[in-house]
Structure formats: structure tokens, C-alpha cells
Amino acid sequence: xxxxxxxxxxxxxxxxxxxxxxxxxxxxxxxxxxxxxxxxxxxxxxxxxxxxxxxxxxxxxxxxxxxxxxxxxxxxxxxxxxxxxxxxxxxxxxxxxxxxxxxxxxxxxxxxxxxxxxxxxxxxxxxxxxxxxxxxxxxxxxxxxxxxxxxxxxxxxxxxxxxxxxxxxxxxxxxxxxxxxxxxxxxxxxxxxxxxxxxxxxxxxxxxxxxxxxxxxxxxxxxxxxxxxxxxxxxxxxxxxxxxxxxxxxxxxxxxxxxxxx
Numbered sequence: 150x151x152x153x154x155x156x157x158x159x160x161x162x163x164x165x166x167x168x169x170x171x172x173x174x175x176x177x178x179x180x181x182x183x184x185x186x187x188x189x190x191x192x193x194x195x196x197x198x199x200x201x202x203x204x205x206x207x208x209x210x211x212x213x214x215x216x217x218x219x220x221x222x223x224x225x226x227x228x229x230x231x232x233x234x235x236x237x238x239x240x241x242x243x244x245x246x247x248x249x250x251x252x253x254x255x256x257x258x259x260x261x262x263x264x265x266x267x268x269x270x271x272x273x274x275x276x277x278x279x280x281x282x283x284x285x286x287x288x289x290x291x292x293x294x295x296x297x298x299x300x301x302x303x304x305x306x307x308x309x310x311x312x313x314x315x316x317x318x319x320x321x322x323x324x325x326x327x328x329x330x331x332x333x334x335x336x337x338x339x340x341x342x343x344x345x346x347x348x349x350x351x352x353x354x355x356x357x358x359x360x361x362x363x364x365x366x367x368x369x370x371x372x373x374x375x376x377x378x379x380x381x382x383x384x385x386x387x388x389x390x391x392x393x394x395x396x397x398x399x400x401x402x403x404x405x406x407x408x409x410x411x
Contacts, residue, residue: 167193167249180247182240185230189248192222197279201272215252220260221272223251235261273376280348281379294382295345308382309344310374310391314361327357339366341374344392350374367393 167189192198201218226248227238235254242251252260264272284294297304319326319335326335337359340352351373353366360366371391 165249168246170247180244182230182244183247185226185241186247188226188229189222192225192279195279195282197275198222200275200278215250215256217260219250220252220257223248224257224261273373277377277379280377281381284379284382294379295343298344305390307390308378310350310371311342311344312339312367312370312374312391312393313342314339314359316357319357325354325356329357333357337361339363339370341370343374343378350377362393 167186170183170186198218201221202216223238223241224235227241230240232238232240235257238251238254238257241248242253245251288294295308297306298309299305300309314337316329316331316333317336317338318333328334329337335357336354337357338352338354339359339361341350342348343350351370353370353373355366
């Protein structure tokens with residue numbers, strides 16, 4: 150038995166699979182947030198959860214009770230469910246019959262504290278591979294890896310990447326928090342989304358006084374976003390367009406912002 154298989158079996162023994170759920174219409178056994186369980190299942194089906202095992206050597210401390218891959222997925226599910234702070238992981242933790250074993254907020258804090266550059270690089274690569282699986286499946290079902298982007302009622306058969314800067318308010322002096330141009334206090338992250346699929350691709354946490362149109366930050370986030378596009382799709386598409394916050398405010402089309410072919 151290979152070391153990878155032994156490690157996978159060890160993680161299964163450490164943290165068993167999520168409970169099997171059955172959907173009925175009899176009104177018995179009703180639970181809330183059941184839709185969030187679908188997000189967890191998607192992570193499992195797209196190989197995201199399994200691929201995160203590659204970071205186990207960096208993330209798992211001795212005598213850990215929770216598999217780091219499950220902790221990261223559960224945190225992502227909590228955010229998708231509306232969590233705005235780590236302690237809100239308890240929404241999942243309180244429904245063990247739906248989500249199985251979920252780590253405490255203290256365990257989540259310790260894991261996030263261990264995410265150094267090496268671990269983060271691994272997580273980024275794992276996200277890209279899982280996205281490639283999903284896009285390949287979409288191509289098998291629909292004949293194309295991604296749907297067209299719609300602009301002014303017209304379909305564009307190119308990848309459109311949206312760059313957007315958004316204010317995140319803080320109510321205390323946290324690291325990197327600063328006054329913002331909206332006379333609030335907090336962060337001004339820059340994020341990239343795929344307009345064709347509404348997927349979040351990449352983002353950079355910045356100080357609250359960072360500019361929305363800082364070219365260096367745009368280049369950094371755009372490079373990270375392009376790294377998330379599956380190689381086979383990027384080769385087949387041969388063109389993409391990026392829409393910046395300034396272009397979006399003016400109501401311009403993606404092609405009038407930054408574009409590239411080849």
C-alpha cells in the first residue's frame with residue numbers, strides 16, 4: 150500500500166465522511182441550512198477536499214483530531230452560508246447530523262495561523278485543479294467549458310474577468326485596517342471574478358486607504374486570476390478580457406478595458 154493511500158485511510162479514520170442524508174416530504178427531521186450541505190458535497194465531488202490532502206504535511210500538527218482539508222472546506226462552506234467571523238463556524242458545528250464532525254473556532258484559528266506561503270501556494274494550486282475538473286465536466290455536458298458572457302444583450306464568446314475593489318468595514322483596529330475614502334475604517338481588498346460563471350478567482354487584502362485603480366495591484370490580482378483558469382480552457386479560448394473598477398463605473402464593455410488575445 151502506497152504512502153498516499155495509507156495517509157488517506159488515516160484521515161478517514163481520523164474524521165469519518167459526512168453523514169448520509171435523505172430528503173423526504175413528510176415534515177420529519179427538519180434541519181436548517183441544509184442547502185449549505187450541498188456546498189460541502191460539491192467540494193468533495195470536485196476533488197477539492199481530497200486534493201487539499203497535499204497540504205497535510207504543512208497543516209496537520211501532531212495528535213490533530215480534525216483533518217485540515219475538512220476544516221478548510223468547512224470554513225469555506227460557513228462563509229458561503231453567510232458567516233462573517235470565524236466563530237460562526239458553530240452554525241455548522243451545531244448540526245452534526247448534517248455536517249458531521251466540525252472543528253471548533255479555536256481549531257480553525259490555529260489552522261489559519263499555520264497557513265504560511267508554502268501552504269497557501271498549495272491551496273491555490275488545488276483550487277485551480279478542482280476548477281479544471283468542474284469546467285471539464287461542463288464541457289462534456291454542454292460542449293463548452295464555460296458559458297458566454299452577456300454584455301448589452303450580446304453574447305461574448307470570450308472569458309471576461311471582473312476586477313472589483315470593495316470596502317470591508319472593521320469595528321476595531323485590526324492589522325492593515327485604515328481609514329477609507331468613504332469615511333469608514335477597515336480594508337479595501339481587490340478581487341477578481343469570472344463574469345461567465347460568477348466564480349471568485351483571486352483577491353488581495355489591502356489597507357483601507359489603498360486606491361481602487363492602483364495598477365500594480367490590478368496586475369497582481371489579474372495574474373492570480375489567470376492562474377486559476379484551466380490550461381486547456383485558456384488554450385482553447387485564446388482570448389480574454391478584463392474589466393477594471395474604473396471601466397465598470399463608466400458602464401463600458403469589457404473589451405474597452407484591458408484585453409489580450411493569444
